[in-house]
Amino acid sequence: MTIVVTGGAGFIGSNFIFHMLDKYPDYRIVCIDKLTYAGNLSTLKSIMDNPNFRFVKLDICDREGVYKLFEEEHPDIVVNFAAESHVDRSIEDPGIFLETNIKGTGVLMDASCKYNVKRYHQVSTDEVYGDLPLDRPDLFFTEETPIHTSSPYSSSKAGADLLVMAYHRTYGLPVTISRCSNNYGPYHFPEKLIPLMIANCLYDKPLPVYGEGLNVRDWLYVEDHCKAIDLIIHKGTVGEVYNVGGHNEMRNIDIVKLICKELGKPESLITHVADRKGHDMRYAIDPTKIHNELGWLPETKFEDGIKKTVKWYLENREWWEEIISGEYQNYYKKMYENR
Numbered sequence: 001m002t003i004v005v006t007g008g009a010g011f012i013g014s015n016f017i018f019h020m021l022d023k024y025p026d027y028r029i030v031c032i033d034k035l036t037y038a039g040n041l042s043t044l045k046s047i048m049d050n051p052n053f054r055f056v057k058l059d060i061c062d063r064e065g066v067y068k069l070f071e072e073e074h075p076d077i078v079v080n081f082a083a084e085s086h087v088d089r090s091i092e093d094p095g096i097f098l099e100t101n102i103k104g105t106g107v108l109m110d111a112s113c114k115y116n117v118k119r120y121h122q123v124s125t126d127e128v129y130g131d132l133p134l135d136r137p138d139l140f141f142t143e144e145t146p147i148h149t150s151s152p153y154s155s156s157k158a159g160a161d162l163l164v165m166a167y168h169r170t171y172g173l174p175v176t177i178s179r180c181s182n183n184y185g186p187y188h189f190p191e192k193l194i195p196l197m198i199a200n201c202l203y204d205k206p207l208p209v210y211g212e213g214l215n216v217r218d219w220l221y222v223e224d225h226c227k228a229i230d231l232i233i234h235k236g237t238v239g240e241v242y243n244v245g246g247h248n249e250m251r252n253i254d255i256v257k258l259i260c261k262e263l264g265k266p267e268s269l270i271t272h273v274a275d276r277k278g279h280d281m282r283y284a285i286d287p288t289k290i291h292n293e294l295g296w297l298p299e300t301k302f303e304d305g306i307k308k309t310v311k312w313y314l315e316n317r318e319w320w321e322e323i324i325s326g327e328y329q330n331y332y333k334k335m336y337e338n339r
């Protein structure tokens with residue numbers, strides 16, 4: 001079994017590769033990654049010598065390069081994590097989101113058709129459903145919830161999802177899609193809420209909460225997401241969408257206060273800054289379908305997962321300190337200085 005994993009030098013992709021190499025010692029995993037600002041080869045250093053693993057620096061938009069790789073590897077399965085993934089960056093500069101998230105997905109699916117891939121899996125997001133109001137806690141996203149996007153990021157992911165379904169219907173490509181809620185855990189890039197707050201706490205820097213911090217996200221430990229994708233690619237029904245989420249809704253402000261508590265830092269570090277444009281209010285996944293059909297349930301409780309995550313950032317300072325000492329400084333200044 002050969003699986004091409006795109007975006008495997010990023011947060012979820014790398015965790016997925018570790019999970020798969022560990023669980024399936026006879027599988028070959030080929031990671032293709034462009035190594036954008038969000039991709040880190042140091043994340044994969046522990047598996048670089050694993051004979052079942054191959055890393056190729058490649059842009060998923062590079063049609064010739066992707067075809068050549070598929071010609072060499074003849075993958076059975078393709079799992080597409082590669083994406084521009086940060087909502088705030090998409091608001092500043094949407095172009096690259098359309099390129100990678102939509103066009104890149106098209107290139108991968110063309111190659112998958114040409115080389116008779118048995119399963120093309122698209123890693124999507126709950127953000128394609130838009131948001132839910134705070135005063136309707138009875139509402140959740142199901143697979144039938146209409147696509148209704150807010151940001152250039154979520155629109156590009158929704159565009160890709162529609163293209164994936166079109167390739168299934170038009171060309172018979174055997175596809176599946178997973179739409180997951182917010183992940184957290186090791187190797188999460190420090191531009192995102194949880195690792196950003198951990199890093200800032202450790203440097204006693206202000207903790208920039210957008211608006212009142214009342215927005216709600218449904219947090220899932222990354223390993224649980226990886227297990228869900230593993231189940232879907234092996235047992236999921238072709239042509240189907242699966243929502244993945246942990247029934248773990250938290251307000252941003254409560255997450256930030258919890259991180260302060262875990263690290264013994266004062267809540268006075270919290271600074272309310274200008275809100276994100278078009279900021280989605282609440283995400284909440286109904287995971288009934290993946291539970292009933294594939295037996296998936298989240299295994300890590302948030303109180304344990306957040307402790308493990310904080311510990312990981314404390315024990316792996318060199319990983320994130322190297323990232324935030326480089327180009328990230330300019331990004332941080334631009335995004336936060338006059339907010």
Ligand code: NAD
Binds near residue numbers: 008036059085
């Ligand atoms: P990430 O930003 O940490 O990693 C993305 C990876 O893709 C990086 O290694 C980057 O180098 C690579 N990449 C970017 N453009 C590429 C291109 N053109 N060609 C090849 N590689 C390219 O992202 P993540 O948080 O790990 O998210 C992975 C996937 O999961 C994305 O598709 C995202 O939309 C989806 N998702 C993320 C979350 C979350 O909470 N992080 C939740 C639901 C869905």
Ligand code: TDX
Binds near residue numbers: 085192211
């Ligand atoms: O500095 C911050 N302050 C703040 O209040 C940052 C970076 C974020 N926030 C807020 C915005 C959101 O309400 O925290 C919440 C989480 O923000 P992000 O970590 O940027 O995640 P989100 O926008 O919810 O998107 C994430 O989940 C869905 C991933 O980045 C997406 O790739 C995924 O599809």
